[in-house]
Each structure stands twice: as structure tokens, then as C-alpha cells.
Amino acid sequence: MARISEQTIEQIRSIADIQDVVGRYVQLKKRGKNWFAPCPFHNEKTGSFSISPERQMFKCFGCGVGGSVINFIQKIENIEFVDSLKFLAEMYNIEIQWDGIPNTSNNLSQQMYDIHEITWDYYRESLKKSKVYQHYLENERGLSKDIIREFQLGLAPNNWQGLLDILREKKFSSEAIKESGLIISGEKGFFDRFRNRVMFSLINERNKICGFAGRSIDPKDHAKYMNSPESPIYHKSNFLYGLNKSKNFISKTDKILVVEGYLDFLQLYQNDFKHTVAVSGTAFTQQHARKLKRYSENIILVFDGDSAGINAAIRSGFTLTLEGILPKIAELPIGLDPDDMMREGKKKEINDLFKEALPLLEFQFKHFNGGTDTPQNLNKFLRSSLLDISKIDDPIFREIMLKELAEITKIREENLYEKLSLLLKRNINRQPKKIIKKTETIIKVGESRRDKIEKEIIQLCFAKDEKIRNLLYNYVEIDWFKNSYYKTIYKNVFIHLKGELAPDANIVMDRLEEKERANLSKSIFELDLKNPTIKLAIDCMIGLEKHDLRSTQRAMQEKLKDNINTSDSLKILQKISEIRLKINDIKDKYIDI
Structure with missing residues (x-):
């Protein structure tokens, strides 16, 4: 099986700067020589998540997770080690070599990206030939030629095998063609998925086409929109349309407008609301919320003005609260969406609606199904809101929302808190309890004196002083370690102790399991607070x-x-005496060092 070459892995480690990579996901603040942020892996308000540019490592002192830049991408993108290498290689335009041979686009993901680029060329050229579809986009939908070109809109012609013939000619693997989802099979064989549709290119944050969405202009077509299926390069629950362009403007405004459709996005972007993204082809997910939080926490949901849009906005709003975000919701006129308002020339009106957007709970109170004007309906509203609030992990954030709910409904806060407490207890009782088998041991690192000594030896393995590392190499044996985590770490670092330079912690971490990485990253961050010396090493041994x-x-x-x-008592006493002598003589063992 082909594997990524060590040269490529080393190139990724040296080029992929952890401050740059992590900074794309969270907002970092400098404190001393390290950078801090709220942890992206657990819900918190305090900045216990730290990165060290010097050591190219991250560590959360809240949940304990830690590791290298490769491990960070592994965890935050929920992908395997090899896929995280590919991810970083794409981010920094690094050519991957497989077993020392330059990559010739034989790997599946690269082939799929190539297929999508060729498909886009096919759709673009098809649109150039169709006056009907050009008229539809430019005149009926009001999109400029610049927007059509910038966002790579095209046309899937009414041809059953037009794209299939092109892909066969290019000799892509059958697996790559199948996984792309652009070709499907039926009783009569293989044929193009998209036909006779306006095509929207789905472009990821690295500016690569990962899928397509097709819109029919035929009113008789029951499937108005059709999207690419899930694939190794396209995940609906994590994809936001237009983010590849709008992220640059979001950073300037510190605001995000979230809309439902492709045309909603394109119209707003075209009219200078460039801090916009669209959720298309799926419901708004917690992964979407987490991704948006990387860029800004000031989010306005701009969904359709009908009942379906209102309900979707409320659901999406509560999804955002799970990530500690209090969104606002714009109230659009009944029956209108952002696309309609822009085409009707209502730019000022919609901008006013953005400014007047209501906080989530206030919007829900105003638009609650059935109203809130009777005690019974008000009680239904409170039950619904409290149920959503009870799903939030952060207790402080829950309290903030509870206070807001009390102000809106004029219900006493202590009564709401009592009801919320019951819901929280019910949530806890419903959670499956982890049963620990008797054979399973839990090692609490740092509790015993011995654990602390073992941790200090691990820290000293990464000391800059070559004499310290040579001392450990010559004297410390693997069997000295009783803590299984530190024992595994020492096994992996031992071979590097004889080098002229201190071991690269990132290389060691990439060979460890998550718990071992957590312990090692904590140990190395603590090393910065110490002054490693030969005396300290000897004292530890x-x-x-x-x-x-x-x-x-x-x-x-x-x-x-x-x-x-x-009769055994004399022998036992003799052994005890020998042990005492050994204890007294230990210091002499290292006297000449």
C-alpha cells in the first residue's frame, strides 16, 4: 500500500505553522510568548487553550487535549492522520510524494478534485452556448456577468452522457468517477446526474470545487434543486456556500449574514453585503455553527419570511447557542426572501432589517406557533425554550439566556430556574453511563510522587542541553517507568536522545495515542517554566x-x-540490610558525572 513519504511529512511539519493553522479556526490572543483562545474542542469562555509557536504544539489545560499541528487538524476536522497530512498539504500547496515517487494524481481525493475541475469547464462552456440560460441568469435572476464568472456558475446541458464521455476519455479510475457522484447508474447503464440545470459550483475554503448544485428552470420539474451526494471531498453538514470568498470580508466587519439559498447569497454579495454565507442542501448543523464561530460570533440569520423560514431560523438559532453564540434573526416580509428583495431594489430596506434584527429568544417569543397571548400558550413557549436552553453545556451561558427569557416573558427567574433544573437532571439521567470493567485501570497522572518524577524525566528528554539527554540515554531504562503513558512516550523518544539537537516533540507525538499526546504536550508546556540541569536529572534518577x-x-x-x-527471618533481615546499603550508595553511583 502506498504511503506518504517521510520527506513530505517533514516538509508539512516545517511549513504548516501552528499559529497560522489554529488561527484559521479560533481567535488567538498573545499572552507572554504563547497564544491563547477558548478551546475549540470543549465549550468554555476562558482561554485555556494554548499554542506554542516555538515548539509548534497546542495544549488545552481545560480538557487536556494536546499535540502537533497535524494532530490539531486530525481532531478538529475529525479525519485520520493521513487525511490530515493531505489537508495541510493542500492548504500550503505542498506536493505529496508517495513512497518517494512524486504524486501523479493517482490518489482518490486528487482525482476527484480533478474531475470536478473538468466538469466545471464542461458546464462553463455549455453556458456560453446557451442564450436561454444566459438570459435566465442575467435578466430573470438579475446576476451580473462578473458574479456568474466569480462564483463559477454554469449549465448542465440536456445530454445523458456528455460528461461521462469526457471523463472516460480522461481515463480516471472507475472508483473516482463513482465517488464523485456526478455519474449515476440505472437500468440502461451509466449517465450524467445533472442535466438541463443551472449549475452552482460548491467551492471549499481552499478554493477547490468539491461538488455541484443544480437548479431546474422548468416549472414542471418536481426536483427544483439537486445537490452532489456526500463524498470523500464534500460533506454537506460542514459546507457553507460562498465562505471561500466572504471570509475575507467577515474578518473586516466581524459580522456574518447567514442565508438559506445560493441565489440569496449571490444577490446579497452582488449588492455589497459580502459578509454572507449560505446553508444549502441541508439543515443548519452544529458543525456549521462551529465553523462560523472561527470567523465571528456576531451572526444574523436571514431566512425566508414564510412560516418554514421562521421555524428554520429558530432551530438554527438554538443550534448556534450550543456553541456559545447568541444570534439575531432578521424579520423579512411574509413571502419574500433576500433574493426577492434585492431584485426588487430594496437594498436599503433589507439593510434596515439587518440593523433591527431581533435576539433569538425575542424572535421566538414573537413568532411562536400559536402565539403567547394565553397562559396555556405562554407555558408551551416556555417549555419549548427551556428545553432548548437545557441542551447548552455552558452553565454561565445558560444563565444568561435564562435571564433574557425572564425579561421577555415577565416570569420570575427563580421559577424558570427550577423548571430548567428538572430538565437538566432529566438530561443527565438519559445519558448512557460508562461501565468500567474491572480489568480496566485508570492512571491518574501526577497524583503520586513517582508519577511526578517520571514526568520530569520525560520533560528532561526534550532539554536543549545535550549532556542532560546523553545522561538519560546512558542510565535511564524503559523498565524504570511504571506509568504506562510515560513508558510509551519514553520508548518513542529514547532513540532521539543521542542527537545533537533536542528531539522534535511533534515527531514523537505523531506516533502516540491521544491520551499519551495529552500527557506529553502538558509535560513540554510545563518544561518552559523550569530550568533543566544535570543536577535535576540526577535527582530524578x-x-x-x-x-x-x-x-x-x-x-x-x-x-x-x-x-x-x-528460620527465614535472618535471610529477610539480611536482604533489608542490603537494600538500606543500596539506598545509601545511590548518590555515589553518579558522583563522577
């Missing part, structure tokens, strides 16, 4: 040896109690 000898001594003393009046 003496400490471990003494700990083992004293454990043996205590065991022998217990054995002596059971054999005090037997």
Missing part, C-alpha cells in the same frame, strides 16, 4: 531508584512480620 528500593524494602518488612519466628 536517584528518586526513581530510591522509590523502587523503598517499595521492595517495605515489602520485605511486611514479609518479616509474617516470618518473625521462623
Whole structure:
């Protein structure tokens, strides 16, 4: 099986700067020589997540997760190690070599990207030949030629095998063609998925086409929109249309407008509301919320003005609260969407609606199905709102929302809190309890004196002083470690101790499991607070040896109690005496160092 070459992995490590990569996901603030942010892996308000540009590592002191830039991408994108390498290679335009051979686009993901580029060329050329579809986009939908070109709109012609013939001619693998979802099979064989439709290119944040959406202009067609299926390069639950362009404007305005459709997005973007993204082809998900939070927490939902749009906006709003975001919702006129308003020349009106957007709970109160004008309906509204609030993990954020709910409904806060407490208890009871088998051991790192000594030895393995590392290499044996995490770490770092330079923690981390990475990253971050010396290394080695000898001594003393009046007592006393001498002589072992 082909594998990414070590040269490529090393190139990725050296080029993919952790501050740059992490900064694309969270807003970093400098504190001392490190950078901090709220952790993207658990819900928190305090900045316990830290990155070290010097060591190219990250560590959260809240949930414990830590590792290299490759491990960060693994975890935040929920992908495997190899896929995280590909992800970073794409981000930094690094050519991947497989087993020392330059990549010739034989890997599946690259083939799929190539297929989508060729497909876009086919759709673009088809649109150039169709006056009907050009008229539809420019005159009926009001899109400029610049917008059509910038967002790579095209036309899938009414041809059953036009694209299939092109892809066959290019000799892509059958697996890549199948996985792309652009060709499907039926009773009569294989044929193009999209036919006789306006095509919207789905472009990811790295400016690569990963899928398509097709809109029919035939009123008789029951399927108005058709999207690419899920694939190795396209995930609906994590994709936001237009983000590849709008992210540059979001960073300037610190605001995001979220709309439902492709045409809603294009019209707003065309009319200078460039801090916009669209959720298309799927419901708004927590992955969407998490992605938006990387760019801004000031979010306005701009959904259609009908009942379906109102309900979708409320659901999406509560999804955002799970990520600690309090969104606002714009109230569009009944029956209108952003596309309609822009085509009717209502730019000022919609801008006013953005300014007057209501906070989530206030919007829900105003538009609650059935109203809130009777005690019964008000009670239904409160139950619905409290149920959504109970799903939020952050207790402070829950309290903020509870106060707002009390102000809106004029219900006493303590009564709402009592009801919320019952819901929270019910949520806890419904969560499956983890059953730990008797054979499973949980190692609490740092609790015992021995654990602390073992951790210090691990820290010293990464000291800049070559003499310290040589000392550890010559004297410290793997069997000295009783903590399984530190033992595994030492096994992986041992071979690097004889090098002229301190071991690269990132290389070691990439070979470890997540819990071991968490322990190593914590140890290395703490190393920055210490002054590694030869004396400290010797003290640690003496400490471990003494700990083992004293454990043996205590065991022998217990054995002596059971054999005090037997013939074995003298032998046991002799062994105890020998152990005492060894304990006293340990320091002499290192006296010449």
C-alpha cells in the first residue's frame, strides 16, 4: 500500500505553522510568548487553550487535549492522520510524494478534485452556448456577468452522457468517477446526474470545487434543486456556500449574514453585503455553527419570511447557542426572501432589517406557533425554550439566556430556574453511563510522587542541553517507568536522545495515542517554566531508584512480620540490610558525572 513519504511529512511539519493553522479556526490572543483562545474542542469562555509557536504544539489545560499541528487538524476536522497530512498539504500547496515517487494524481481525493475541475469547464462552456440560460441568469435572476464568472456558475446541458464521455476519455479510475457522484447508474447503464440545470459550483475554503448544485428552470420539474451526494471531498453538514470568498470580508466587519439559498447569497454579495454565507442542501448543523464561530460570533440569520423560514431560523438559532453564540434573526416580509428583495431594489430596506434584527429568544417569543397571548400558550413557549436552553453545556451561558427569557416573558427567574433544573437532571439521567470493567485501570497522572518524577524525566528528554539527554540515554531504562503513558512516550523518544539537537516533540507525538499526546504536550508546556540541569536529572534518577528500593524494602518488612519466628527471618533481615546499603550508595553511583 502506498504511503506518504517521510520527506513530505517533514516538509508539512516545517511549513504548516501552528499559529497560522489554529488561527484559521479560533481567535488567538498573545499572552507572554504563547497564544491563547477558548478551546475549540470543549465549550468554555476562558482561554485555556494554548499554542506554542516555538515548539509548534497546542495544549488545552481545560480538557487536556494536546499535540502537533497535524494532530490539531486530525481532531478538529475529525479525519485520520493521513487525511490530515493531505489537508495541510493542500492548504500550503505542498506536493505529496508517495513512497518517494512524486504524486501523479493517482490518489482518490486528487482525482476527484480533478474531475470536478473538468466538469466545471464542461458546464462553463455549455453556458456560453446557451442564450436561454444566459438570459435566465442575467435578466430573470438579475446576476451580473462578473458574479456568474466569480462564483463559477454554469449549465448542465440536456445530454445523458456528455460528461461521462469526457471523463472516460480522461481515463480516471472507475472508483473516482463513482465517488464523485456526478455519474449515476440505472437500468440502461451509466449517465450524467445533472442535466438541463443551472449549475452552482460548491467551492471549499481552499478554493477547490468539491461538488455541484443544480437548479431546474422548468416549472414542471418536481426536483427544483439537486445537490452532489456526500463524498470523500464534500460533506454537506460542514459546507457553507460562498465562505471561500466572504471570509475575507467577515474578518473586516466581524459580522456574518447567514442565508438559506445560493441565489440569496449571490444577490446579497452582488449588492455589497459580502459578509454572507449560505446553508444549502441541508439543515443548519452544529458543525456549521462551529465553523462560523472561527470567523465571528456576531451572526444574523436571514431566512425566508414564510412560516418554514421562521421555524428554520429558530432551530438554527438554538443550534448556534450550543456553541456559545447568541444570534439575531432578521424579520423579512411574509413571502419574500433576500433574493426577492434585492431584485426588487430594496437594498436599503433589507439593510434596515439587518440593523433591527431581533435576539433569538425575542424572535421566538414573537413568532411562536400559536402565539403567547394565553397562559396555556405562554407555558408551551416556555417549555419549548427551556428545553432548548437545557441542551447548552455552558452553565454561565445558560444563565444568561435564562435571564433574557425572564425579561421577555415577565416570569420570575427563580421559577424558570427550577423548571430548567428538572430538565437538566432529566438530561443527565438519559445519558448512557460508562461501565468500567474491572480489568480496566485508570492512571491518574501526577497524583503520586513517582508519577511526578517520571514526568520530569520525560520533560528532561526534550532539554536543549545535550549532556542532560546523553545522561538519560546512558542510565535511564524503559523498565524504570511504571506509568504506562510515560513508558510509551519514553520508548518513542529514547532513540532521539543521542542527537545533537533536542528531539522534535511533534515527531514523537505523531506516533502516540491521544491520551499519551495529552500527557506529553502538558509535560513540554510545563518544561518552559523550569530550568533543566544535570543536577535535576540526577535527582530524578536517584528518586526513581530510591522509590523502587523503598517499595521492595517495605515489602520485605511486611514479609518479616509474617516470618518473625521462623528460620527465614535472618535471610529477610539480611536482604533489608542490603537494600538500606543500596539506598545509601545511590548518590555515589553518579558522583563522577
